[in-house]
Amino acid sequence: MFDTLSSRLDTVFKSLRGRGRLSDADIDATAREIRIALLEADVALPVVRSFVAAIKERARGIAVSQALNPAQQVIKIVNEELIGILGGDTKTLRLAKTPPTVILLAGLQGTGKTTLAGKLGVWLKKQGHSPLLVAADLQRPNAVNQLQVVGSRAGVEVFAPEPGNGVGDPVAVARDAIAHARRHVFDVVVVDTAGRLGVDEEMMRQAADIRDAVSPDEILFVLDAMVGQDAVNTATAFLDGVGFSGVVLTKLDGDARGGAALSVAHITGRPIMFASTGEALADFDVFHPERMASRILGMGDVLTLIEQAEQAFDQEEAEQMARKMAASEFTLEDFLNQMLAVRRLGPIGNLLGMLPGMGQMKDQIAQIDDRDVDRVVAIIRSMTPGERHDPGILQKSRKERIARGSGVTVTEVNQLLDRFGEARKMMRQLAGGAGLPGMMGRGK
Numbered sequence: 511m512f513d514t515l516s517s518r519l520d521t522v523f524k525s526l527r528g529r530g531r532l533s534d535a536d537i538d539a540t541a542r543e544i545r546i547a548l549l550e551a552d553v554a555l556p557v558v559r560s561f562v563a564a565i566k567e568r569a570r571g572i573a574v575s576q577a578l579n580p581a582q583q584v585i586k587i588v589n590e591e592l593i594g595i596l597g598g599d600t601k602t603l604r605l606a607k608t609p610p611t612v613i614l615l616a617g618l619q620g621t622g623k624t625t626l627a628g629k630l631g632v633w634l635k636k637q638g639h640s641p642l643l644v645a646a647d648l649q650r651p652n653a654v655n656q657l658q659v660v661g662s663r664a665g666v667e668v669f670a671p672e673p674g675n676g677v678g679d680p681v682a683v684a685r686d687a688i689a690h691a692r693r694h695v696f697d698v699v700v701v702d703t704a705g706r707l708g709v710d711e712e713m714m715r716q717a718a719d720i721r722d723a724v725s726p727d728e729i730l731f732v733l734d735a736m737v738g739q740d741a742v743n744t745a746t747a748f749l750d751g752v753g754f755s756g757v758v759l760t761k762l763d764g765d766a767r768g769g770a771a772l773s774v775a776h777i778t779g780r781p782i783m784f785a786s787t788g789e790a791l792a793d794f795d796v797f798h799p800e801r802m803a804s805r806i807l808g809m810g811d812v813l814t815l816i817e818q819a820e821q822a823f824d825q826e827e828a829e830q831m832a833r834k835m836a837a838s839e840f841t842l843e844d845f846l847n848q849m850l851a852v853r854r855l856g857p858i859g860n861l862l863g864m865l866p867g868m869g870q871m872k873d874q875i876a877q878i879d880d881r882d883v884d885r886v887v888a889i890i891r892s893m894t895p896g897e898r899h900d901p902g903i904l905q906k907s908r909k910e911r912i913a914r915g916s917g918v919t920v921t922e923v924n925q926l927l928d929r930f931g932e933a934r935k936m937m938r939q940l941a942g943g944a945g946l947p948g949m950m951g952r953g954k
């Protein structure tokens with residue numbers, strides 16, 4: 511799921527890599543690409559519009575930061591906005607003050623409601639609850655039996671109408687189930703309702719009747735993530751017809767574009783609470799917007815990276831550094847501080863591995879040696895403050911002293927000075943762009 515979206519966004523981010531600063535035209539082009547990527551993934555138009563508008567506005571306001579380059583900042587913004595449309599914080603079930611808590615499942619037929627009842631049962635048991643599943647789908651001939659099968663696989667009791675009573679009244683069944691739960695100390699009741707292949711009034715009325723009879727604490731709208739744009743219409747119809755307090759996405763293991771599912775929280779204003787990722791009872795978990803966003807962005811641990819970077823680099827220091835760069839006052843002392851900040855982030859290999867798209871660059875990453883950074887740090891540390899400020903005064907004897915002090919050869923000292931000289935030249939041209947990658951070089 512979301513593979514196409516992931517790879518499109520990755521292409522967008524790649525094209526930003528290595529940029530010193532983003533012009534308005536760059537931002538517009540990026541926003542356009544993101545828009546196409548979202549539309550191709552079936553994300554609903556109103557969601558795309560507000561998403562892209564937010565990205566544009568925030569990208570224009572990007573401040574010069576030493577911690578993150580423009581590409582990383584755009585990724586950070588896209589990530590945050592994505593988390594936003596997916597509902598923000600992780601939401602959990604509201605439990606009733608006086609048990610039993612009642613959870614009503616609503617949605618079209620075939621979306622995975624019955625399977626979900628079993629999954630919820632297993633999950634609730636793990637949370638220390640004692641759940642009861644209720645077969646209030648009396649429409650589909652085999653539905654009651656199917657829930658009983660699911661229940662026995664899940665090891666959860668199922669409340670069903672007496673055999674022969676199968677064409678009974680689902681409202682009565684649901685009501686009886688609550689009474690049964692009270693008597694037998696089940697503290698959470700999950701009510702499976704009937705679905706149709708399409709939205710229909712009778713089904714809505716039945717679900718609403720059950721709702722009125724059992725006053726659920728949560729109504730979960732179950733949505734098959736594989737359906738396309740229609741998902742948004744179905745969700746809106748259920749919101750009007752029955753109302754719901756949360757969404758469960760099912761079949762997230764499929765390979766469809768899935769963008770409609772991404773739109774549903776934003777469009778309905780209801781959080782996605784759970785996600786189903788397969789037919790087995792274990793393929794189920796609480797939905798975490800931030801994890802889903804970083805999965806879509808295909809960036810493994812980019813969040814961790816960004817957080818670490820923000821912690822390691824002091825913003826004020828970064829701004830001061832940027833001013834210095836712009837004014838060509840960047841010295842070896844500043845370079846040293848940058849290197850130390852990079853080192854605080856941990857091994858360089860790990861660091862790069864966390865960046866999006868870096869998965870394919872494993873070989874190159876493996877060749878980057880933390881000792882290169884440490885060597886640079888050692889060389890600069892062997893210099894006097896005067897030398898760090900003005901490397902121009904470094905004559906042969908001083909270089910020899912530094913080489914001895916840092917345990918390297920004079921050639922290595924010269925290489926560092928050459929790279930620093932080049933980087934400074936480049937910085938002058940970029941006037942303010944973060945020049946770190948260029949400065950690292952790959953020289954030995």
Ligand code: GDP
Binds near residue numbers: 760786
């Ligand atoms: P209901 O009609 O809404 O009760 O849907 P069911 O629970 O009967 O599910 C319909 C079909 O979808 C069944 O074959 C399930 O095994 C399958 N299914 C349910 N959830 C998932 C899921 O997360 N992933 C996949 N791949 N299949 C699922």
